[in-house]
Amino acid sequence: MTPGDNGASTPEDDDPFGYLYADGQARGAQPPSGGYGYPNSVSRVRTVGERSYGAQQAPYGAQSNVPQQQGAYGRPNTHYQAPETLPGGAPSSRRSAPPAPGRRGPNTKGLLIGAIAVVAAVVIGIGVAMINGNTDDDDSGNEAQPTPTQSHSTEPSPSGSSSATPGELPKSDAVALQLAGGATKATDVPGAKAAGGTYVGGLNTVGASVTWTVNIPEEGAYTLLARYNNPGENQSMTLTVNGQKYGSGFNFANWTHLSDPTKAWTESYAYPTLNKGSNTLSFSCQPGDKCNVLLDQVWLKKGKVGRG
Structure with missing residues (x-):
């Protein structure tokens, strides 16, 4: 070494x-x-x-005789088996959930339409209120005054009532007026509405008259009404307004068409024009007139309104 x-x-x-x-x-x-x-x-x-899962492994150091195949990329091995599918394998822990029963969701489309309708109604209401408010402010001084309806009834209904109410123009019993030329008070025929059932008779004589002096608050057209009794043929007397003859006279027609004096009370009217202040109205029997009537009451109304 x-x-x-x-x-x-x-x-x-x-x-x-x-x-x-x-x-x-x-x-x-x-x-x-x-x-x-x-x-x-x-x-x-x-x-x-x-x-291969689930396959028996070869002894240590020995070559396995079981051929193995490899699946294509992205595909599972054809020899693979899930453990729960093998005998004695692990039980599956996942279960298929039962299908939920059919149930419709909330009608969101209907709710949206309803909400839009409510908003639109509110906006329209506000707009109308604003328009009406402006109109009231602009027109507050230009309102047209209503014109009274004029009635031109030619035949009053029989035995009509004409009692005075507050605010009406003057009304008077005929016996309280100025009588002349043979006109006189009487109570023989029942049915008069004047106090005590007293009326004016004796008018069927030329020169007989009943004169009414009355104060009027303003100038204009008025309705002069008279309640009277006429059980015979139609009558007509001269009507004088402030010294001037009115038309063809005042019509005392037998509107009841009855011959019973106790049931022949009725009404008639004319449309004189009166001055503001004092005015004189007179019924008189002139030559050519027919004056056989009993006069009960007289009264005035503003405008041409007919009987009542």
């Missing part, structure tokens, strides 16, 4: 990787015949995917 030579390598000095170096190769080092570079190791290199 020469200096620098330690003689034959002892087992413990044996370098399993000596074949990789120059000095090892000079000594005749050879790659190990075992697997993985270790002496006496058993090579069990397998092709990737060659193991």
Whole structure:
């Protein structure tokens, strides 16, 4: 043994990787015949995917006789079996959930339409309120005053009532007026509405008259009404308004068409134009008139409104 030579390598000095170096190769080092570079190791290199689950493994160091196949890339091995499918394999821990019963979700479309309708109604209401408010402000001083309806009834109904109410123009019993020319008070025929059932008779004489002086708040057209009794043919007397003859006279027609004096009370009217302040109205029997009537009451109404 020469200096620098330690003689034959002892087992413990044996370098399993000596074949990789120059000095090892000079000594005749050879790659190990075992697997993985270790002496006496058993090579069990397998092709990737060659193991088969559930298959019996070959004895240690023996070559397996079971041919192995490798599945194509991206596909499962055809020999693979899930453990739960093998005898004695693990039971499956997942169960298929039963299908949920059919159930419709909320009608979101209907809710959306309803919400839009509510918003639209609110907006329209606000707009209408604003428009009406502006209209009321603009027109507050320009309102048209209503025109009273004018009635032109030609035949009053029999025995109509004409009692006065607050706010009406003057009304008077005929016996309280100025009587002249033979006109006189009487109570023989029942049915008069004047106090005590008293009326004015004796008008069927030329020159007989009943005159009424009355104050009027404003100038204009008025309705002069009279309640009277006429059980015979139609009568007509001269009507004078502030000294002027009114038309063809006042019509005292027998509107009841009855001959019983107790049931022949009725009403008639004319449309004189009166001045503001004092006015004089007169019924008189002039030549050519027919004056056989009993006069009960007289009253005025504003405008041309007919009987009542």
